[in-house]
Amino acid sequence: MTIDLYYWPxxxxxxxxxxxxxxxxxxxxxxxxxxxxxxGGGIDGMMALLKGVEGFPAPFAPPFLVDGDILVSQSAASATYAGEKFGLAPEDAVQREWARAIAITTSDLATEVHDVHHPVGNGLYFEDQKPEALRRAKEFRGERMPKFLKWYERLIERNPAKTGVLVGRELSYADLGLFQIVEGLRYAFPKRMAAIEGDYPRVAELARRVATEPRVAAYLGSPRRLAFSTDGIFRAYPELDGEA
Amino acid sequence: MTIDLYYWPxxxxxxxxxxxxxxxxxxxxxxxxxxxxxxGGGIDGMMALLKGVEGFPAPFAPPFLVDGDILVSQSAASATYAGEKFGLAPEDAVQREWARAIAITTSDLATEVHDVHHPVGNGLYFEDQKPEALRRAKEFRGERMPKFLKWYERLIERNPAKTGVLVGRELSYADLGLFQIVEGLRYAFPKRMAAIEGDYPRVAELARRVATEPRVAAYLGSPRRLAFSTDGIFRAYPELDGEA
Known part of the structure; x- marks a missing residue:
């Protein structure tokens, strides 16, 4: 059965x-x-579900999945649901919980990346919160980026399976999330990533491996993969980047 | 079997x-x-697990639960795990996914509340980011607080069970999370909450009901329930509050 993803197009x-x-x-x-x-497609179809339709609770925000009667919202929960349903998740209970925690942590990191350019709030443009963004970007580049990347690096290093992935033996949705983070950080903070990426060789290798998985590579080369842009979470604002 | 919770004491x-x-x-x-x-107790025991011990992946941050071999980290995932394990979660698959999404959204709201007093970053004191905090607080009180509270209110209103809870027929961990949010907002933003709480009568009634559940009431009256303080997520800084 087809599963439906809803997100801003x-x-x-x-x-x-x-x-x-x-x-x-x-x-x-x-x-x-x-x-x-x-x-039920298009922006109108998504907005109808966000307003709430009979039989479905209204999600707080996109993305969300609809799988028959089941509606799953929140990006981490949606990635988890899809990973577990389609075999891209560890089956063991211990590792399953661990993958879920990684996905939520990755989502938290995405929130922090977003808040670098929107430290005051979603309701204002970047241009209206630039001084605050400059301060937050410095903190993010100096403290948070290395902290998160080091955490992922150690997970791979200490994973008893020693297969180069974050959790379990096989590639999972947790690794796909890390790939997106790495790609996004390279786009938004190219100078900073160039300066520190070498400190996290396992992370870089895992991101490379995800990108070369046949289905992922096909997707990345297709029109379905939108380009990063300054309308997204990861934004290439040069004034927010720097080597340190 | 005993389950272990780890968090700053x-x-x-x-x-x-x-x-x-x-x-x-x-x-x-x-x-x-x-x-x-x-x-294995005390701060030292928690720090050891955060650094990573044999057999457990290191969580990014507290809180986390240890249940035999299983380590669950992230507050939303921990609340979900405990709720599902101990019968405070809907059993139906549709509603179970929904409760999970509510818990993550509640956790996101907690992050936003934290970032009101720390808009620039975790590494700085509130006193060092006060101008930014004043701007973010205005946005939070005016836009985000009503948006989240309205969302919870509608969930209760549209829940087909019509039992006054967020999801399913019975009280669940999703409702406990909302209770904590309401209590925290009342502590941190007393003027703003007094001004708008009447707009969300179902939310207020649900929070009241949670507080009077016998086990919750016993807990709230015990020394195990710490007081809110200006070291936590919800902080009573009068300069960040206001009727509007």
């Missing part, structure tokens, strides 16, 4: 976390908000 | 989300970082 944003899982799994899915000619 | 913080679930369920649990005389 013009940006990668948080929708990219579940979308990467669906693509990597070869799932039969529809990217509903991009399908204007499908019943 | 002097604040409610994010640990309060899983702790409330364990208390409301009457679970046999240990609050490890507060138990200096127990093997």
């Amino acid at each position: 013009s940006i990668q944003g948080r929708g990219e976390f579940p979308r990467l899982v669906l693509e990597a799994a070869g799932a039969d899915y529809r990217d509903m908000a991009r399908l204007d000619d499908v019943e | 002097s604040i409610q913080g994010r640990g309060e989300f899983p702790r409330l679930v364990l208390e409301a369920a009457g679970a046999d649990y240990r609050d490890m970082a507060r138990l200096d005389d127990v093997e």
Whole structure:
């Protein structure tokens, strides 16, 4: 049965976390908000679900998945649901919980990346909170980026399976999330990433491996993969980047 | 079997989300970082797990639960795990996913509350980011608080069970999380809450009901429930509050 993904059609944003899982799994899915000619598709279809329709609780925000009767919202929960349903998750109970925690931590990191350019709030433009953003960017580059990257690096290093992935033996949705983080940080903070990426060789290798998985590579080369842009979570504002 | 909760011993913080679930369920649990005389307890025991010990992946941050071989980290995942394990979660698959999404959204709201007083970053004191905090607080009180509270209110209103809870028929960990949010907002933003709380009568009634559940009431009256303070997520800084 087809599973439906709902997310803003013009940006990668948080929708990219579940979308990467669906693509990597070869799932039969529809990217509903991009399908204007499908019943319930397009922005209007997504907005109707966000307002709340009979039989579904209204999600707080996109992305969300609809799988028959089940509606799953929140990017981490959506990536987890898709990963567990389509075999891109550890099956063991211990590792399953661990993958879930990694996905939520990755989502938290995405929030921090977003708040670098929106430290005061979502309701204002970047241009209206630039002094605050400059301060937050310095803190993010200096403290938070290395802290998160080091955490991922150690997970790979200490994973008893020693297969180069974050959790379990096989590639999972947790690794796909890290790939998106690495790609996004390279786009938004190219100077900073160039300066520190070498400190996290396992992270870089895992990101490379994800990108070369056949289904992921096919997706990344397709029009379905939108480009990073300054409308998304990761934004290339040169004034927020720096080697240190 | 005993389940172990790990969190900073002097604040409610994010640990309060899983702790409330364990208390409301009457679970046999240990609050490890507060138990200096127990093997593996105290701050030292928690720090050891955060650094990473054999057999457990290192969590990014507290809170986390240890249940035999299983380590669950992230406050939303910990509340979910405890709720599902101890019968404070919907059993139906549709509603179970929904409760999970609510818990993550509640955790996101807690992050936003924290960032009101720390808009520039965790590494600086509030006093060093006050101008930024004043701007963010205005945005939070005016836009975000009503948006989240309205979302919870509608969930209760539209829940087909019509039993006054967020999801399913019975009280769940999702409702306990909302209780903590309401209590925290009343503490941190008393003027703003007094001005708008009447707009969300179902939320207020649900918070009241949670507080009067016998196990929750016993917990709230015990020394195990720490007081809110300006070291936690919710902070009573009068300059960040206001009627509008």
